[in-house]
Amino acid sequence: MRYSKLFGKTKNDAPHDENSINAKLLLRGGFIDKVAAGIYNMLPLGIRVLDKVKQIIREEMNAVDGQEILMPTLHPIELWTTTGRDKTMDEILYRTHAGDKEFVLGPSHEETVTPLAQRYTKSYKDMPFAIYQLQTKFRNEPRAKSGLLRGREFGMKDMYSFHTSNESLDEYYDRVKDAYLRVYERCGLTAYPMAASGGAFTQNLSHEFGIKTPAGEDTMVVCKKCNTALNAELLEGKDKSKCAKCGTELIEEKAIEAGNIFKLGTKYSEAFDMKFVDEDGKEKYVIMGCYGIGTTRLMGTIVEAFNDEKGIIWPKSVTPYHVYMISIGANEDVIKESEKLYKELADAGIDVLYDDRSESPGKKFNDADLIGIPLRIVISEKTLKEESVELKERTDKEARLILIKDAKQEIINFYK
Ligand SMILES: [Zn+2]
Structure with a gap:
């Protein structure tokens, strides 16, 4: 590509209200262009990076038997009233009306994936399986001030898995956790899975992934020996000096959270009455897991992790x-x-x-x-x-x- 012909050139300054490193450097470098707070155009240079990030994620999800699909952005409101999340997530929902119909611009896809999976899952023989998509999500974010780290419209990979038992979910959950660590490693990043249930090392229902970044907004305490970490915020009043699991000295690191995985259990299958017939002939609720990585957020995180006073330093794997x-x-x-x-x-x-x-x-x-x-x-x-x-x-x-x-x-x- 001839730079003289490239659409989107470098700029001397970023908009005044952009304070984060990733926003400043990506805007000045001609990777993204600002439309409004938390809403950006992705320019040709930016698309090349984002496509590489997405491809790494796609390969790792395929490697754990994820199958790619694409669900709609526009969700009939009835799906959201079924789970009650039209109320519990009201503050961040973008709603839109056409005639007498109301829709939600999807901030997440449990409400669409559960009825979809239900139509193809009747027996224990149909499971386990996992389906994922690379989609745009919408969340009315009151603090959209961190460039690609916190958008109102942003890219995300979300995967959902379906199981007949908790053992099957646990086993798959651990496989995906490892796949996530490979995604971050391939992007050049150092990541730690953080149990989100506050200090307990057993029965973790969810993990977020802390990416080591000097200017990170979160602090994590890391055990280098068992390669695990906890969000320092969740350790208020607890011993932050020694690992609860192996006794090794913990160290504090600045981090950005870039991805999370959840054991959903039967929360959504109960809401949609998604059952299957088990080996013993009995009807049971399907057990689910969900696994998200913000693709645009990961691109922003890479910039936060790799830069100097002159600009961005792209890892080889995602360079435009x-x-x-x-x-x-x-x-x-x-x-x-x-x-x-x-x-x-x-x-x-x-x-x-x-x-x-x-x-x-x-x-x-x-x-x-x-x-x-x-x-x-x-x-x-x-x-x-x-x-x-x-x-x-x-x-x-x-x-x-x-x-x-x-x-x-x-x-x-x-x-x-
Ligand atoms: Zn440890």
Whole structure:
């Protein structure tokens, strides 16, 4: 992609009311564009990152036998009155009317997935199974001030599992917990599952995942030995110095919560009267679990975890392009060699963002740092004298000269 042709360019400033790091850097870098508080346009650079995040999640959910579906955004209000959540979640619901019909813009999908699953689940032989979607959710968030971390409209992966017994749910729940840890690890993040039931290490009905981030809004206490953590808020008045499970010293870390999983039990199957005929011939309520990761929130979390004073530092797995290539000056040979290398790399399947603008070198270097692609290549008259280009990792202080003919292989090796 030629930067000169890319829709959405870098900016010097973010809107004044955006205080979070992720909002500032993503807005300035040309990844997102603000519509209103908690509502953003996703621009071409942003879509490339978000698609990679979603693909990682998709692969890990498929690996635990999740099957992808897509449910509607628009929910008839009757589904929500059935569970009573039209009242208990009233504050965050967006409601819409058409004629005499009322709908809810889905903040969650238990109300649609349970009747859907009910139509295909009659016997114990039909379970267990898990279905998931990558969807847009709507929540009227009064404090939509954290960029992609807290949106009014946001992307989410939500999965729902259906079981004949608590043992089956427990076993699947643990598999998904591990799958979540793989998602975060593949995004370059350090994550800890936090039991949400306040200090108890047994009979956990839900977990949230704390992502280690220096500027995180939450504090978690972590046991490095059993790789588990607790939200410090839930430990008020309790011993925060030693792990209740193994006695190891706990340490405090700043964190962002980016994902949660729940054992729902029969809450929704009872509301919708979703039963199955068990092996013993008796009718029983189906047992459910649900598992959510905000996709846009995860993208925001990655930016919160990986940045410096110059801009974003994307992990290799979710970078919008593999290389940011800069040509310096209007020298004919420089332009010719840049075009040649751009084509050679593209032919090798390397995604190049080619800064072909007639901007100053300083402006191009600053934009490269702000956008945060892990590798930068510079071609100039000076480097061409050595038949070379300058290669620099985003996290390196100094660039190094490499022969042009080796550039392709260097990049391939970096991403191996
Ligand atoms: Zn421990």
